[in-house]
Amino acid sequence: MTLHDSPTRRRFLGSLLGAGAATAAGLAASGNGALRAVTEAVDSAAVATEPAVRTRLEAQLTFPVLVGDGLITLNNFGGRSVSTGACSHRGIDIFPTTSTTRVLVSCVDGVIEGQRFLDGSQGNAWILNDDAGVSYRYHHIDEFEPGLEVGSVVRRGDVIATMGATGNTGSAHLHFEVRPDGTGASAIDPIPLLPFPIEGVTLGAPTGCT
Ligand SMILES: [Zn+2]
The missing domain is CATH 1.20.5 (Single alpha-helices involved in coiled-coils or other helix-helix interfaces)
Incomplete structure (x- = not known):
């Protein structure tokens, strides 16, 4: 096979x-x-x-934030949801350690499948799909990269947005999800898919509910 x-x-x-x-x-x-x-x-x-x-x-994912000025990645897949309090956090949260504007980059070669403008939840968001149909979600975006739209082809490392605090968060960070079949129920922990250890990125201890 x-x-x-x-x-x-x-x-x-x-x-x-x-x-x-x-x-x-x-x-x-x-x-x-x-x-x-x-x-x-x-x-x-x-x-x-x-x-x-x-x-x-x-073997596939590129870290979804451009590394440079220091980042902390919360290891909180399966942790408590900010909105519901249930143990249903479907992604991980990546925070900056300084107030410098952070740039979000494509973690795969793929296509932009969705764009969201949802106050009170994921905020501004991109949804990318790779050629295997795996979905990657970027929530709480500040500004979308000019020129990109649904249907745009992106390559790993391409700038797609700036990190922000739109939606249900009080501070700028990236909420990042990996959904193998596109549905929330299929979401898996992104941490094993990212190239840790990564210079300039601190990985927290697991904080899931189990
Ligand atoms: Zn989150």
């Missing part, structure tokens, strides 16, 4: 994982032996595919 990924394969993996979860729920209710065998087959296929997908992702 090649490690090369594709939108088709990504959708297949998503349906595979979904099928595994659905049949596992059915199994608990029925205790059916035949169904158990099917479930185990589906689950083992998913387990075999997952490391390949993660390996591709781990």
Whole structure:
């Protein structure tokens, strides 16, 4: 099996994982032996595919903020949401250590799939997609880079915005998410996908709720 990924394969993996979860729920209710065998087959296929997908992702991401004047990355995937208080924080937060304006850069080669202007939540936001359909979200943006719009092609390291404090935050930072199938439920911890250790970037201790 090649490690090369594709939108088709990504959708297949998503349906595979979904099928595994659905049949596992059915199994608990029925205790059916035949169904158990099917479930185990589906689950083992998913387990075999997952490391390949993660390996591709781990080799891929560029740190989403231009490094230079000092940054602190909170290791808070799964931590408490500012808006709800629940343990549902779907990304990580990257803060500057000085008041210097910070520049946000594309973490992948991809396409801008969405632009948001949402007061009271994610604020100004870009949503990027790579060619495998993985979604990367940048929230609380101050200013979007002129000339970029939905449909623009970006390359890793391209400037896409400045860090800001729009939406539900009192201080400038980047809230950064990785969503393998685009949905919030699919969000995964970005930390293992970023090239730590990174000079000039302090990584905090995990602060998830578990
Ligand atoms: Zn956040």
